[in-house]
Amino acid sequence: MPEGPIASVPGQESGVSRRNFIKGVIAAGATVSASAYLFRANIAGQDSALPGAVERLITLNVNGQDRRVDVLKHETLATTLRYKLGLTGTKLGCDRAECGACTVLVDDVPHYSCSVLTHTVRGKKIVSIEGLAAPDGTLHPVQQAVVNGQGFQCAFCMPGFVMATVGYLKTNPSPSRAELAHGISGNLCRCADYNKILDCMMDAADLTRRA
Amino acid sequence: MADYKLIGKNYTTPDIVAKVTGRARYAEDYRAEGMLFCKLLLSPRPHARVTRIDASAALALPGVHAVLTADDMPAPPPRPGPPRPVPPAAGAAAGAAPGAAAAAAPAPPPRPTIAPEFALTNEPLYEGEPILAVAADSEEIAAAAIERIVVDYEPLSFVIDPLESLRPGGPNGRTEGNVFVGQNVETLKWTPADIAQIAEGKFPSGAEATETLVFGDIEKGFAEADLIIERDHYQQTTPHQPLETRTAMAYWQNGKLYLHGSTQSVARTVAAVANWVGIKPEELVLISEYTGGGFGSKIPGAQSMAIPALLSKKLNGRPVMMRISREEETYIGRTRPGYQGWMRMGFKKDGRVIAADVFVVESAGPYRRQGDHATSANNASLMYQVPNMRFRGVSVATNTPPPTSQRAPGGLQASVMFEPMIDEAARKLGVDRVAIRKLNAPEGAAVFGLAPVDAPPGRPRNKLTSCFVKEALDKGAAMFNWEERRQRSGQRRGSKATGVAVATGSYTAGSIGVDGLCVLKPDGKLYIHQGIGNLGTHSVIDTARVIAEMVNMPWDKCVVVWGNTGEHVPWSSIQAGSQTTYAHTRANYATGMALKRNFQMLAAHDLGGSPDDYDVANERVFRKGNPGRAITFAKAAERAIQLGGAFDGHELPKEINAMTRTSATALAGLGLMGVARDNLPRDGSTYSFQAAFMEVEVDLETGVYEIIDYLAVADVGTVVNPRSLGGQIHGGAVQGIGHVRSQRLVYDPHYGAALANRLHHNKPPTILDIPVQLKWAAVELPDPSNPIGAKGIGEPAIGAGAGALICALADAVGDGLLLRTPVLPEQILMSVAAGKPAYEPLTAFI
Structure with missing residues (x-):
């Protein structure tokens, strides 16, 4: 290293090089996220006894049914679905709009439910992975295509990908493979089974058009 | 190849x-009556x-039920083997006369021992290490309670970049020292x-190492070489980042711990969790039916699983859910260790590798030697059949998230280290890049491996059970149209340069000695119990099909039981190291034979004749040549229960493992x-092998590159499940691409602070980082040591993908420029402009 020691006992740093100064600035910026270990906005629990935490009873239309539910003003839709309505098919992979595992449809448009406040979707139609199949168990064409092609590996990202695809195909029912990849590129698969996912989802577009 | 119905x-x-309808339950999807939530307090300091x-204010908060600290952790089990020497107290050592110890003790001086890692600690060794946990009615109350807890820290020295720790006077990552040697910590400066060389951006290849492995005579080898290539090398530390974090929920009932966790293995997680919680294995019921990825970071589950278990124990068994956030996962979710190193390779004119010398400093995190670096050397010994080789390594303690195995630990790194050097030699010697790999590749029962310098002579080397990497290279070259496409190397299209490359990957692909267990019940169904995990490789189901195949059982009459030790699983391999497909096709072959024998014995008992007179098909055991003389499977199950003994499991084979017996x-x-x-x-x-072919286009004005095409051909023996094999080959490739x-x-080395703890910052690959269509094939030549010929696949796929990308980039921009990963656009721009590596050649964690 051209500069002096860059890792040492705090309080005993010797000299401030230009690079150390810049890194210090970066670190100061990072302190904001480093201190935010606890994400107060995205908590799970039945209720809160904390002062100021006021719940309000609202009506949500989820998977075609009106559901009455008490929500906190800062509660996310993912939390409401998973912890108040028992719809655990919606997964939380990052809780901050990076991975897409929590994707649901709000009035037919895919949204990251970890980043939607529940009270903002009153009066809208919410569809989660549990709401896709017909009441008799017949799978939605996108679901059927995943089964037909043995898509995905660990499948933790699967509900989000399926919802994103259902939403995307509503805007572009006959996508090219490249268009479809762009359409669902807001979702991460850490098993990186993207190729097989695209195989399935192209088949899903076919099945959806024919349905 | 045999004519299989299922395989x-x-x-x-x-x-x-269940997965596609959202009904599949991962750990966080479970709920229990009265379930509490817990939150963790993580260390804000890298070492303290x-x-x-003082948790009094937190405990006074309504809704807070318990605080768990390091003092609540169970004592570690005694280590196997003889007790280790205890270091003398500081005063005693200082007071001893210098000559006395030397005269009295010919044995080496006592070494400091390493305190094992616990789920919670009073000496955090990296930023984000958990200090304590709070259980409360809701996560929000637990979070509020955490903020009311006062923790005082005494800061201790820390280090982020391993080379900083090796400077004279440089900081140590642990109070006991700075390098891991075997099970211990020592001090190396x-x-x-040496340090002056680092300051010039050059790795000091003559510096002292803590471990050395050799084969042959490298001095002789290099003396005989017609071409010698020498390169510095850096590979980064990467987090595993499974999409499902290591969330866990626990409760106690009737003296047993019920743990819903996320683990790669199931049978092989039980003992680990029992150790962490301080109970006997039989006191644990582990439920993990679905696991959202692991990639090595959850092989026996996760040590943090002990936290909700011990909190629940404190609360008389009340259920506790511990959700792990993405930030927490990046801290505690394990990493692949980074490398700072140097390689020298000698070649004969025809491209034969004649010598290799390797030095790697491994960024080992704070707790233990990881050993990827030595595996990388072993891998090179295998892949290039190097006749003269030396590996030197140092495992430096760093105050960064602890490493563990990450998909092809050492194997991925080997492809990234050595494959570009093979290409550079091929170009300099005018040898084709497929040809040079075939020239050096192992085949058949090839031997390989290095040994410690002081190992007794004549020690046998590792020997392969099969190897068809040459066949994979040939098949891939034909499918990829290599002869034509290699002409595109370096071709320009506007500001873009094309790179075309081939690379190989290899890794272990199977273990032996595990068990299988199944029961044919009177309902006519075959219940196949599996102790391996379900993390998406499908091997937990694929390998069950071997039993069905062997007794001609229709697949729709088979029920696979997995993911819950309460439902009685057999002893199994760990779900890692590409072991399960090989290990459990063998175990289930043996089990299928045992089941078939039981059918034959039962038929002979009831219908006369000898067992060998009978065969099984169409859900019946029947007399050969007289199929009318038969018993249906369902009836045989009833008769087995009536007859007892070995028929229905009242008598068991002696050699099965204890868990299987239970x-x-x-x-x-x-x-x-x-x-x-x-x-x-x-x-x-x-071992399994893979050859990969790739074409890239590099924009020399922006440094941005695009992968145009990718093909991988795998030597995995008999293909068991084609679609899942394709998923493994491509998934591994894309992970390898992400690494590069x-x-x-x-x-930040000055504060020891993490700057890239979110997916947005540490950047796993997306669907747009890869070609829109990937291709794969298999050579489909069976491994003779497996009864159905199968080998594992998970690991070799990642090295081949990573190697193909680093080689393709070098093909586009020139040799010897891109010596560190990840290859960022600015690195390409700066290095191409400078005509030499011009981007922080050795600095870690930037």
């Missing part, structure tokens, strides 16, 4: 409808001693001359049992 065929796994914890005993009397241990012979070690392209952890 080698695509099919629908029995778990996929906790001097005081390099000379000022499970089989619990299932005794329910039907006709098949249970066996894999005692099949194996001569050698089983974008993934990293970034630290």
Whole structure:
């Protein structure tokens, strides 16, 4: 290293090089996220006894049914679905709009439910992975295509990908493979089974058009 | 190849409808009556001693139920083997006369021992290490309680970049020292001359190492070389980042711990969790039916699983859910260790590798030697059949998230280190890049491996059970149209340069000695119990099909039981190291044979004749040549229960493992049992291989690059499940591409603070980072040591993908420029402009 020691006992740093100064600035910026270990906005629990935490009873239309539910003003839709309505098919992979595992449809448009406040979707139609199949168990064409092609590996990202695809195909029912990849590129698969996912989802577009 | 009905065929796994409808339950999807939530307090410092914890204000908060600290952790089990020497107290050592110790003790001086890692600690060794946990009615109350807890820390020295720790006077990552040697910590400082080389951006290849492995004579080898290539090298530390974090929920009932966790293995997680919680294995019921990825970071589950278990224990068994956030996962979710190093390779004119010398400093995190670096050297010894080789390594303690195995640990790094050097030699010698790999590649029962310098002579080397990497290279070259496409190397299209490359990957692909267990019940269904995990590789289902194949059982009459030790699973391999497909096709072959034998014995008992007079098909055991003389499977199950003994599991084979015995005993009397241990012979070690071909386009004005095409051809023996094999080959490739392209952890070395703890910052690959269509194939030549010829696949796929990308980039921009990963656009721009590596050649964690 051209500069002096860059890792040492705090309080005993010797000299401030230009690079150390810049890194210090970066670190100061990072302190904001480093201190935010606890994400107060995205908590799970039945209720809160904390002062100021006021719940309000609202009506949500989820998977075609009106559901009455008490929500906190800062509660996310993912939390409401998973912890108040028992719809655990919606997964939380990052809780901050990076991975897409929590994707649901709000009035037919895919949204990251970890980043939607529940009270903002009153009066809208919410569809989660549990709401896709017909009441008799017949799978939605996108679901059927995943089964037909043995898509995905660990499948933790699967509900989000399926919802994103259902939403995307509503805007572009006959996508090219490249268009479809762009359409669902807001979702991460850490098993990186993207190729097989695209195989399935192209088949899903076919099945959806024919349905 | 045998004419199989099930093996080698695509099919629908029995778990996929649950997955695609959202009914599949991962750990965080479970709820229990009265369930509490817990939150963790993580260390804000990279290394410190906790001097005081005051949780009184937190405990006074309504809704807070318990605080768990390091003092609540169970004592570690005694280590196997003889007790280790205890270091003398500081005063005693200082007071001893210098000569006295030397005269009295010919044995080496006592070494400091390493305190093992616990789920919670009073001496955090990296930023984000958990200090304590709070259980409360809601997560919000637990979070509020955490903020009311006062923790005093005494700061201790820390280090982020391993080379900083090796400077004279440089900081140590642990109070006991700075390098891991075997199970211990020692102190190693390099000379000022070594450090001066680092300051010039050059790795000091003559510096002192803590471990050395050799084969042959490298001095002789290099003397005989016609071409010698020498390169510095850096590979980054990457987090595993499974999409499902290591969330866990626990409760106690009737003296047993019920743990819903996320683990790669199931049978092999039980003992680990029991250790962490301080209970006996039989006191644990582990439920993990679905696991959202692991990639090595959850092989026996996660140590943090002990936290909700111990909190629940404190609260008389009340259920506690511990959700792990993405930030927490990046801290505690494990990493692949980074490398700072140097390689020198000698070649003969025809391209033959004649010598290799390797030095790697491994960024080992704070707790233990990881050893990827030595595995990388072993891998090179295998892949290039190097006749003269030396590996030197140092494992430096760093105050960064602890490493563990990450998909092809050492194997991925080997492809990234050595494959570009093979290409550079090929170009300099005018040898084709496929040809040079075939020239050096192992085949058949090739031997390989290095040994410690002081190892006794004549020690046998590792020997392969099969190797068809040359066939994979040939098949891939034909499919990729290599002869034509290699002409595009370096071609320009506007500002873009094309790169075309081939690379190989290899890794272990199977272990032996595990068990299988199944019961044919009077309902006519075959219940196949599996102790491996379900993390998406499908091997937990694929390998069950071997039993069905062997007794001609229709697949729709088979029920696979997995993911819950309460439902009695057999002893199994760990779900890692590409072991399960090989290990459990063997074990289930043995089990299928045992089941078939039981059918034959039962038929002979009831219908006369000898067991060999009978065969099984169409859900009946029948007399050969007289198919009318038969018993249906369902009836045979009833008769087995009536006859007892070995038929229904009341008598068990002696050689099965203890866990299998317990499970089989619990299932005794329910039907006709098949249970066996894999005692099949194996001569050698089983490895799988892969050849990969790639084309890239690099924009020399922006440094941005695009992968145009990718093809991988795998030597995995018999293909068991084609679609899932394709998924493994491509998934591994894309992870390898992510390693070379974008993934990293970034630290501020001055504060020891993590700067890239979110997916947005540490950048796993997305669907847009890869070609829109990837291709794969398999050579489909069976491994002779496996009864169905199968080998594992998970690991070799990642090295081949990573190697192909780093080689393709070098093909586009020139040799010797891109010596560190990830290869960022700015690195390409700066290095191409400078005509030499011009981007922080050795600095870690940037």
